[in-house]
Amino acid sequence: MKKSLYVFSEGELKRKDNTLVFETQAGKRYLPVEDTKEIMAFGEVSFNKSLLEFISQKEILIHYFNHFGYYMGTFYPREHLNSGYMILKQAEHYQHPEKRLLIARAFVKGAYRNIRQVLKYYHNRGRELGELISLIENLGQGIEDCQEISQLMALEGHIREHYYHGFDIIINNRDFRFQERTRRPPKNFLNVLISFGNSIIYSMMLSEVYKTHLDPRIGFLHATNFRRFTLNLDVAEIFKPIIIDRLIFSLLDKNMITKDDFEHQVEGLLLKEKGKRVFVEELDRKLETTINIKSLGRNVSYRRLFRLELYKLEKHLMGEKVYEPFVASW
């Protein structure tokens, strides 16, 4: 599988001999362009138009993040997989209230089931989560009854709120208290990690959307607007609990990230470069691990699951097979 490239150090990314080279003061590193899926730029990377041309030709996306690790944007090469048919189908399902609700509900259901799965995992390992699980299961029952997107979103917010309260029980570390979900800027360590992880997964999902005929501008749960891509946010909802949250639990459990990896700044809290690196390294490792998917009869990496989810959505839009979100079984 092609690799994601994460750049933290300062340097220049260039096109050379029809491949990529990253030049720093320490020296040159050649990177096989045919083995590169996307570039995540965290550090000060400079590049020129000839690199952008080359990257477009190779259908590689560049996601860039600011100094604080917030997602800033994507260099999105000219669309390579243009399908008017799929866009029309997508728009049709967006505009028809019932059809849209059906898909939006599937996303919320997927997110809910994966959240429940994560809680159950820790419950089976002796954490006191029984009450919380039944509370969330009660809320989950209501997904089918939602007749409006706004109700659905409110319900999802509710579930997530309760779920985040479970974090304190799971993590059990005085330095990492959840308190409440805060964003822009996140007010405590845990919120920094959640935001950082989520923004990476959103951009990865965007890379996958790029490889399908779907249009990232038309989401179903998140309302389509003039500002941003939304389809990737929709699909990422399903994977956030099982990828990012689980990663955070294991990083904190193994003390791979501690409170020393953060620094206070005027604008809020900041994860230091070392912390970001550890996070990204472990995330990359996690995404490469494979699991057996019974319906396919073969092993598939977590990262590949992102794309498969989009293919299922395409099938739904074309009326071939009703979309069922991915639910982790462990």
Added chain:
Amino acid sequence: MFVIMVYDINEKRVAKVLKRSRKYLYWVQNSVFEGEISETNFNKLKIELSRIIKDKEDSVIFYTFRTTKYSNRETMGLKKGGDDNIL
């Protein structure tokens, strides 16, 4: 699949082979490349190289593995190149 590529090429053409291989694989040492590669890209690489090399003078060897599960990689001394994707 995973590939280890080693080569012994006449000086006149060695730079060309180096440059071509960089597109697909990670350079690890002089005359050694390795990396994960798809079936198609592997064929492309072989075709591209066959156009450069002279059969009577040059030699390229590929070791391919379906997975790296049963292999072990040990190194001594300097780390010259590698397949890091976090820079």
